[in-house]
Amino acid sequence: MIVSWQLLKRFIDLPVSPEEAAVRLTLSGAEVESIEHPEAQVSGVAVARVRSLQGHPSKPNLFVATLETGKGEAVCVTAATNLKAGDKVFYGAPGATIPEVTARGTSKKAELGLRDFGEIRSAGMMLSAAELGLPDVDIVEGILVLPEDAPLGADALSLYGLGDALLDVSITPNRGDLLSILGMARELKGLYPDAVLKPMPEHTSGTEDWPVEFGAIALPDDGCLNYHLGLATGVKIAPSPVEIRVTLAHLGMRPISNIVDATNYVMLLLGQPLHPFDLNTLPGWEITVRPAFEGEKIVTLDGKERLLTAKDMLITSGKETPTHPIALAGIMGGKETVINDDTDVVVLEGASFSPRRVGHTSRRLGIASEAAFRYSRGVDPTLSALGVDYALFLMREWSGAVIDYKKLSAFNLQPEPQPVVLTKKKLHTYLLWSDMEEATQILEGYGIRHVKNLESEYLKAEDLKTGDSRSENFGGNVRAFVPPTWRPDIAIEEDLIEEIGRWRGYDSAPAHLPGVLPRRGDVGAETSLAGAMRACAIARGYVEAVTYSFLPESFVSTLRLPDDDLRAHPLCLANPISQDWVAMRTTLIPGLLNGLKESIASGWREPVRLFEIGRVFLRSGAHSTEHGEPEHNELEVLGGLVCSGTAPRTPWQETLEDFLSVKADVLALLQIRGRRASFLQGTEPFGHAGQTARIPGIGYLARLSPAIERELGFAQPVYIFELSLAALESVEKNAYTPASPFPANFRDISMLVPNDKTQDEVVAEIQASVTQAPVTQASVTQASVMQASETQTSNSEESSAKILESVKLFDIYSGKGIPAGYRSMAFSLCYRTFHRTLNDEEVDKIHNSLRDALGKKGYNIR
Amino acid sequence: MKEEMAVSDLGNRVQEVKDSFERDVAPVTTTEALQGLKVQYLGKKGMLTTLLKSLGNLSPQERPLAGEALNTLRSELEQKIEEKKQLLIQAEDAAAEAMERIDVTLPPRGRPAGAFHPVAQTMHEIVSIMQGLGYSVVLGPEIEEDHYNFECLNMPSWHPARDMQDTFYFPDSEDQETAKRRLLRTHTSPVEIRAMLRYGAPLRIICPGKVYRRDNDPTHSPMFNQLEGLLVDEGVSFSVLKGSLIELMNGFFGRALKSRFRASYFPFTEPSMELDIECVECGGKNPDCRICKGTGWLEVCGMGMTHPFVIRAGGIDPEKYNAFAFGMGLDRMAMLKYGISDLRYLFNGNVSYFLSGRDVL
Structure with a gap:
């Protein structure tokens, strides 16, 4: 809100400059964002x-x-x-x-x-x-x-309000009372006890009967606390005085006419919204404030038709039932009754409405009028009558209108400010300060009255409740206060403590660290896992991305997700900002693909390696629950994307990325969690049919299908993976094992392997076949048995599987000299035991019988 | 006479061999040629062996003297060959290394280091600072219910503070009773409610995570990141909130910063404050500073003593316990620390931007 320093000085004598006041206001809760001098250049x-x-x-x-x-x-x-x-x-x-x-x-x-x-x-x-x-x-x-x-x-x-200083103050939603010059003056009076508040402008209403038979004001809706109508006849619509036009312009309102400006001026000064009707356009000469009917409509003065519900409140007029809507209460007038250039009789409404009701309707309909803004933040209900009188006075001054008429009024139950108790104990707990005398002075400065007679009642009740003797509260350690009508935000003890705290300023409070808890801070499994994974990925050359959780719905078709895939049914927003951000992501891949696209678009030609740790949102199995509402799961996922870039030329060709280079990264990410996951030949709707691996229970690694790569305009292969972090939350501990003290014996084996047989399968068969190799106890020497008893405590019986320490692929070849459908694979086998030296003949024997066994299984050993 | 001749003849022969060796060894340039020379002089058929054989012609009296002379010659030649060999090896190594010279400015093979995301980094840094103060991390759902996101936080549907948090809803929630309406959480505060309900008091937690508001302009992203903190205990004072936050800010920015605590308002805290820190860019010295707009202050954190309504909504008795809470934008913290000028750079996954921040290539 913009506060005019010149207007403010009409309400209060302040001992400080606008700049000083701005700092005090800012630190005590009304943040002054700027001080403007609009005529600084004049x-x-x-x-x-x-x-x-x-x-x-x-x-x-x-x-x-x-x-x-x-x-x-x-x-x-x-x-x-x-x-x-x-x-x-x-x-x-x-x-x-x-x-x-x-x-x-x-x-x-x-x-x-x-x-x-x-x-x-x-x-x-x-x-x-x-x-x-x-x-x-x-x-x-x-x-x-x-x-x-x-x-x-x-x-x-x-002259005329020129040369003013304007404070742009950000008013918090609890302080509706500060949305006026009067309110700001009261606030400053609280902050500066030496300031002097000037008396309010007083204008009493006239005594004459209305020249027309105006009937009753009925308030069947209790969302209207009170309602007053004033009358001005003989109105001549004209511009308002130059000073008023300058003031309105300074405060951000466009001057319109003497009548409208009078209502706006009073609103800015006192905070009371007013609404003028043209008497001759009213459907009837009575007013009913009632809830709207479900589906009822009104055209507001901005020309828009508004569809209403029973929670909205209407000002209506006329005798027929239902009465005819003429304004959306507290928010905006109707188009039919608006003041025009020919208006000569003005009926002026000043009313008090429930903040909840106005807030509800203005938010639902998206109408942010000055009136709605103020009503939804609370307008002092005692101001409505005063506002009508003051505005009528201004109308007479500015338009020559006759205003000597009685005010017509109706009332519902008025809210009474309730006493709030402040205890020294709580004050001290919160602020580590508790001078009750000074606290009382501070509160009184804000118009929050200390009421002693209420105190004794409260003390009696407390004594009954706690059994304490009254003497403990002796000396004013418990005090009751009644807030003024304009401070409905003060309702509990903490509100009083806040008034004291903000007056004193929080900078003066001491600063302490929290005391000892019975446990240390725990980063938690998910966050520490994310920390470990990102460190590993970054060290391996990946760039960390954070992308939007929402996607365009088209990602489902881009990724070819079939209907029976849970990922094809994202949760969609009811009120998205744009169709690009509507579907909650079910996979991290579209965000990463977009990162690749953005990188290339910005001129990046180098390799792109991206990862993101974030959530995907999946419907949980069934598409809806009994409530018809989608239940969902939020899963923490690590997604990765690798592409050699648009200009993959380098002097070192072997550095280009491929499926296996990315597999090394995925393995590394699993290895830091102790996982030795297997990669199985798999499928993904968006994966390359021949280059997709399933990692059971954890995720997948795939090359993007060439069709999608083409469609998205990526000339180089794109490799992607997604790993479920929940699956990796626990660390699998592998035992630390020293190398065997005995030497290793290496033998190579080369064989033809059909293309549909995987390396893992071949290795498994090699390992399985070696168990058939005979081992003679005779070859075990006395010395090695002695040593074995140190290293292997339980069972010294040799397992031949353990003799084969490792099988490592060192060459793979297909093409010339190899029959179609086959590849030649060469493995290096390491024979070694933990408890003795294997001699050459022994290893030869084992190895030869392994070759025989594989031969019998149909492998062509070369 | 004849024998005398023989001894002096041997002396001459020794000198001849020496001279010949000097002549022959000088032009040798490879260890290979040197080896040939060695054989030529010291080998089984070498010149020295020939001389040794000729000792038989001498008288027994002369032999020891002559033998000694020949042995001296052998060790002299051996030493010279060894010296020459060392020189040649050095020269050969030097030549080979010169041949193998690499342009050390060539681009490296393999991958350069990756880069962190400033916001994720900020989150992990703050988590670690707060862990040191005894705060534990608690996470919660991003798709929330109105009940936890608003109602429990003293923000009923009519509350004007909801204006500040324009919310994304899910469609089939229209018919739902209001409390069950599903939405994208507008702050991480609902995690605090869930944590209170689950763990009770005392409690000391931080809740980082993504939050969503229906805003999109240069300074607002529809998705952003927050970190909130909550401490519940008996007799909690504002001073502990203040101490925790000063520690957090100084720890995060790595130096002691001036700070000020302003009174403010949030529906879920009473009293409420906001923390301003000195401008990390200009320290308040530049009236045209684009970061602090010349005010010298940066608004970084909202906070307050948790409203009794909220404590009760968390299933904790506000008569026995009280609490404080604070919340900050991780994106803003990251932008301030890492000097990022535009929020829009953060969420598009452009590797060139993130790598530029660590000065690559």
């Missing part, structure tokens, strides 16, 4: 009188004015057509400055000078409001004509 502009006005001798569209400036005479040429001799205007003599209108606003100054128009030399300028930086203040195009009593020669910045 200088040397003063009131002058047009003594004479003639046409320019040679230029037909110009006039020559002779001005009386208070210091002498000046000649000024103008193109404006709205002047006549005798008018008072703002005149900027040569040397005066006005804002220069630039593309970035009016932050620069322009200096006025002498300028020749044909044979006439014009000294300075007569100014429009727009030229002073206030285009809304102008009524007609041309020079701003001032009231007749404008003092000749007076500086413009001393």
Whole structure:
């Protein structure tokens, strides 16, 4: 909200500058975001009188004015057509400055000078409001004509609210009372005990009967706390005085007419929204404030038709049932009853509405009117009558209206401020400060009254409850306070503590570290897992991404997800910002693919390695529950993407990425969790049919299907993987084992393997076949048995599987010399035991019988 | 006479061999040629062996003297060959190494280091600082119910504070009773409610995670990241909140920063405050600073003493326990620490941007 320093000073005498007040307000909860001096660029502009006005001798569209400036005479040429001799205007003599209108606003100054128009030399300028930086203040195009009593020669910045300082204050939603000059004055009175509040403007209503038979005001909806109608007859719609137009423009409201401006002005000053109806447009001469019917409609004054529910509240009029809606209570008037240029009788509404009801409707309909903003944050219910009287007074002043009529009023139950108790104990707990005397003074400063007679009642009740003796509370350690009508936010003890805390300022409070808990801080399995995984991925050259959790729905078809795939049925938002962000992701791949796309689009030609740790959102099995509402699972996933980039040329060709290079990364990620996961030939709807691996229980690794790569415009293969982090949360511990002290014997074996047999299968068969190899106890030497008893405690019987320590593929070849459908695989086998040296003949024997066994299984051993 | 001749003849022969060796060894440039030379002089058929054989012609009296002279010659030649050999090996190594010279400025083979995401990094850094103060991490669902996201936090449907948190809803929640309506959580506060209900008091937690609001402009992303903290105990004072946050900020930015605590408002805390830290860019010295807009202060964290309503909603007796809570935007913290100027760079996965932050290539 914008606060005018000049208006503020009409309500309070303050001992400080706007800048000092701004700091105090900011630290105590009303953040002053800026202090503007809207006329900072204006200088040397003063009131002058047009003594004479003639046409320019040679230029037909110009006039020559002779001005009386208070210091002498000046000649000024103008193109404006709205002047006549005798008018008072703002005149900027040569040397005066006005804002220069630039593309970035009016932050620069322009200096006025002498300028020749044909044979006439014009000294300075007569100014429009727009030229002073206030285009809304102008009524007609041309020079701003001032009231007749404008003092000749007076500086413009001393008149009509010009030269004001404006504080842009950010008001928190609990402080509806601060949405007015009056409220800000009260707040400053609380903050500066030496400041003096000035008496409120008092205007009593008239006593005359209304000239028309106006019937009852009925309030069947208790969301209307009270309702007042004032009457102004003989209204002449015209612009409001220049000072009011300047003030409204400063405070961000467009001046409209004397009647509308009067209601807005009162709202800005007191915080009470008012609504004027044209009496002659009312469907009937009675008012009913009632809930809307389900499906009822009203066209509001902005021309929009609003569909209503039973939770909305309407101002209605007329005798027929249902009564005819004329305004959306507290939010916006109806189009039919709006004030127009011919209005001569104004019925003025001042009412108090429930913040909840107004808040509910304005949020549902998305109407952020000034009235709704204030009502939904709470308007002091005692202000409505006062607001009507004050606005009627202004209407008489500005439009010559007759206002000597009785006010018509109706009331529902009024909220009474309830006492709130402050205890020294809680005050001390919260703030580590507890001077109850000073605390009381602080609260009194805000208008929160200390009421002693309520205290004794409270103490009695507390004694009964706690069995404490009253003496413990002796000395004012428990005090009762009643907040003023404009502070409904003060309802519990903590609210009082906040008033004290913010008055004192939190910077003065001591700072402590939390005491000892019976346990240390625990990062938790998920976060520490994420930490370990990201460290591993980054070390392996991956860039960490965070991408949006929502995707366009088209990701389902882009990834070819079939209907029976859970990932094809994302949860979708009811109110997305755009169709690009509508479906909750069921996989991290689209976000990573987009990262690849963005990287390439920004000119990146190098390899792209991306990973993201984040959640995917899956419906849980059935598409909906008994409530018809999708239950869902949120799964933490690590997704990765690797592509050699758009310019994969490098002097070192072997560094290009492929399925197996990415497999090494996936294995590393699993290895840091102790996993020796197997990769099985698998399928993914979006995976390359021949290059997709399933990692059971954990995830998959795949090359993107070439069709999708083509479709997305990636010229190089794209490898992707997703790993479920829940599956990796526990660490599998593998025992640390020293190498055998006995030497290893290596033998190679080379064989033809059909293409449909995987390496893992072959290795498994090699390992299985070696068990058949005979081992003779005779070859075990005495010495090695001795050593074995040290290393192998339980069973010294040799398992031949353990003799084969490892099987390692070292060559693979297909093509020339190899039959079609086969590849040649060469393995290096390591024979070694933990408890003795194997001699050559022994190893040969085992190895040869292994070769025989594999041969019998149909392998062509080479 | 004849024998005398023989001895002096041997002396001459020794000198001849020496001279011949000097002549022959000088032009040798390879260890291979040197080996040939060695054989030529010291081998089985070498010149020295021939001389040794000729000792038989000498008288027994002369033999020891001559033998000694020949042995001296042998060790002299051996030493010279060894010296020459060392020189040649050095020269050969030097030549070979010169041949194997590598342009050390060539691009490396293999992958360069990756890069962290500033927001994820910020989250992990703050988690570790707070762990040191005894706070544990608790996580919760991103798709929440109105009940936990708003109602429990003292933000009923009519509450004006909901204006500040424009919310994404899920479609089939229209017919639901309000409390069950599903939405994308607008803050991580609902995790605090769930934690209170699950663990009770005392409690000391932080809740990092993604949150969502229906905003999209240069300074607001519809998805962003928050970290909230909650401490529940008996007799909790604002001072402990203040101490925890000063520690967090100084730890995160790595130095002691000026700070100020301003009164503010949140529906779920009473009293409420906000923390401003000194501008990490200009320290308040630059009136045109683009980070602090010349104010010298950066708003980084909202906080307050948890509203009794919220403590009760968490299943804890507010008469016995009280609490404080705080919340901050991890994206903002990351942008301040890592000097990131635009929120929109954070969520598009552009590797060139993230790698640029660690000065690659």
